[in-house]
Amino acid sequence: MNDSVSFGYESVSPEEKTERVGAVFSSVAKKYDVMNDAMSGGLHRLWKDKFVRRVKPQPHEQILDMAGGTGDIAFRLAAAGAAVTVSDINQDMLDVGIERAMDKGLDTLVWSRQNAEELTFPDRFFDAYTIAFGIRNVTRIDQALAEAHRVLKHGGRFYCLEFSTTEWPGFKDIYDFYSHKLVPKIGSAIAGDADSYRYLVESIRRFPTMPEFERMIREAGFVRTRVEPILGGLVAIHSGWKI
Template sequence: MSDTVSFGYEDVDVNQKTELVGEVFSKVAAKYDLMNDVMSGGMHRVWKDRFVRRVKPQSDETILDMAGGTGDIAFRMSEYGASVTVSDINQEMLDVGIERAMERGIDGLVWSRQNAEQLSFSSRTFDAYTIAFGIRNVTHIDRALKEAHRVLKFGGRFYCLEFSTTEWPGFKEVYDAYSHKLMPQMGKLIAQDEESYRYLAESIRRFPPMPQFEQMIRDAGFAKTKVEAIFGGAVAIHSGWKI
């Protein structure tokens, strides 16, 4: 029997997940940023601002922003003068990001279609590696983390912004009801795509809790790992260093 991995609440053949996730993001690319605003009440902007402040981009640094297709994180980091490569496995997401960059007059970003599990970049290339709301969609998270470690220079830092499990008493039930019932309905109403947003909600629930994911980061070779819970743990910033 072939190995299986989670795709939302389903378990699918390990060879299918990348394609299935790709289909989801091809469908949602055009309305992705609008739906982020609607679903988070605009809070995702605050979380991303906080995330970039933790990364502390510098003008003389090269940074890889993985799963960064629409450019939200890269645009913020480019304001600090960092040289940012935006990578995503999904070309439709990258196309949206390139169009947004042109509309905003943002030059100097490098756009590169990449699989997080098998990057084409040379080892010890980047000063920092960032990934926001993307790691949970990777088929083999451990492989993606090892690749992140490989492409970082010694002294380089890893930062991941991802949904997690809220620790606020009573809020978990409210959040679960919202994500499982309202998110798919909003996807249907605004993006005409209920199933993709059902998957996105389910993928959050299947993602490892904060202590387990932090251990995965350590297992990939990172040191001085840290977890910063946001919004009661519904969102978390994970970080580590290559030393």
């Protein structure tokens, strides 16, 4: 297969990956936030808080939160007064986010179903582009990065929060055992879906290393790129600017 991409540890066609990733997130949408708490012991909340502090959202800024699904990042950005557009390729994830926003009485967010590789927004429209735990599920990451660069204004900033590979000796082995052996079981118990969480773990292993992903961000046209590892690189905040 010449034009193949990874779906976990499998090599599949780009079309098949897009379809199968969609099925994964439709399956886990309603339990997605509960599973995040269960899998990370609540740490994902602290990671997201730190991520938004790095973004430094300002009142009235236009920010695109891509793969924003259930609204976790968008709610934090909106609390700072930013005008946030939440986009996701999966309508089931967006529906969960819209319901959560209604429960919070938040009616200022814009919700838009979008493919990160083919955004319908005009050039130079947003002040900032955020994506948290979503870029590794994109079929063609380079195209998504190019689109992020296109829709940002000059002086706009790109921020990505994503799992990576921890470089801490010992902890890496413990995490590998936990993620491969226990996460699918947690997924089965809470979400009734072990296979989807097995894929999500495998997708982390197939994601580029921190230096490789930073290089991809630079190749998309961003400058002043930076990587901030968390827990030795278990999670990382990548950033860059459009000048």
